[in-house]
Amino acid sequence: MNSLDRGSVARLAWPIVLANASVPLLGLVDTAVIGNTGSVAALGAVALGALVFSFVYWTFGFLRMGTTGFVAQATGSGDSAEVRAIVGRTLVLAVSIGSVILLLRAPITEVSLRLLSGSDAVESLTASYIGLRIWGAPAALGTFAILGVFVGAGRTKLLLATQLTLNGVNIALDVLLAGGFNMGVRGIAIGTAAAEWVTFIVALALLLPLLRSDHDDDEPFWPKERILDLTAARKLLGANGDIMLRTLFLMFGFAWFTNQGASFGEATLAANHVLLQLITLSAYLLDGYANATEILVGKAVGTGDRALFDRSIRVANSLAAPSAVALALAVWLLGPAAIDGLTDLAAVRNVARSFLPYAAVYVGLSFAAFQLDGIFIGATGTRGLRNASVASCLSFIGLTALFVPRAENVGLWGSFIVYVVLRAVFLAAYLPGVRRQVGADA
Secondary structure, eight states: OTTOOHHHHHHHHHHHHHHHHHHHHHHHHHHHHHHHHSOHHHHHHHHHHHHHHHHHHHHTTHHHHHHHHHHHHHHHTTOHHHHHHHHHHHHHHHHHHHHHHHHTHHHHHHHHHHHSOOOHHHHHHHHHHHHHHGGGHHHHHHHHHHHHHHHHTTOHHHHHHHHHHHHHHHHHHHIIIIIISOOHHHHHHHHHHHHHHHHHHHHHHHHHHHHHHTOOSSSOSSOHHHHTOHHHHHHHHHHHHHHHHHHHHHHHHHHHHHHHHHTTOHHHHHHHHHHHHHHHHHHHHHHHHHHHHHHHHHHHHHHTOHHHHHHHHHHHHHHHHHHHHHHHHHHHHHHHHHHHHHOOOHHHHHHHHHHHHHHHHHHHHHHHHHHHHHHHHHTTOHHHHHHHHHHHHHHHHHHHHHHHHHHHHHHHHHHHHHHHHHHHHHHHHHHHHHHHTSOOOO
């Protein structure tokens, strides 16, 4: 850590960037398989069903983010027993939540279908998809927790191996079951659930040797007293609750953007959705630097080294900022070709091209919010994360109320860009307090 430079940050970040870049591929393959072997209703059912699980799993994304900060700090302080205790506590929590989701599969399906609008055929197939895929929930959430350990421990190549396992097995099973065996929506759902369990087993197989290699203390491999420590458990639950609220308000902000765009007609709604795909892909790539920041900041907090805390932020930002600018230019210059590849509807293409510069500006400015997210997750400053997310989301809603009636989609995109800037501004206001809690300069 004393030789921290851009190269060391890049080595942490690139496996995460590759892992994140592979995520959109899965959705594209699912769409291609069912789009070429199934009906329009089947394609709609997969889209709606995937949306339900995206919402559910995003809600419990704290299992990854919360784990990362605690593990990074314990690793930085050299407390390997506490790392194992964190793993135990988080895995119990993850599998418990996944099991509750499984037990509530009937009401989850019913509520989801009431909230989503679709034809009778689409709703029937969506119910089938949810009912089958939900069996993978305990494994999916358990994998979230393990990924958090890999990131917190700085073992990002293990994260890449896990993510590639999930995507590779999922794609193979989807093609085999939905395409080869002509099982349609059921094949996609079964393939995804099975891939989640295979990935969980593989992740455990990668995790246990890592924990054993660091078992250099006199405590049991699974230190039960630490795992069951109520103070530590309350701290974990409190941090996870803050992150969950932060994520829900973030999701609501994006949902608000989509809903506002729907009022301008189908072409504008579709165009905004296409541009959001470019923003999402860019976010996956930039998140690699944010994850590297989580690792570095967490270890600095664990060692109580404020100088290392400051240097970690400077070095990570020095890579993230130019990468964001490069991605913004790529969106601006290559966006027209990407738009043409995503839709052949002339009206949608025209609207998307006219608002492409706004998407590029958003990407260029977004890195600050991502990097600050990484700092606060690594430092487990979850209260600041929660408060900044709430404040920026409410500000975004207020901005749309002010500007959308006057400037329609231009006002919406302008407000959306200010939204991502405000996320950074509100987080930055809490940063001095987080920094003061780190030990004296080394």
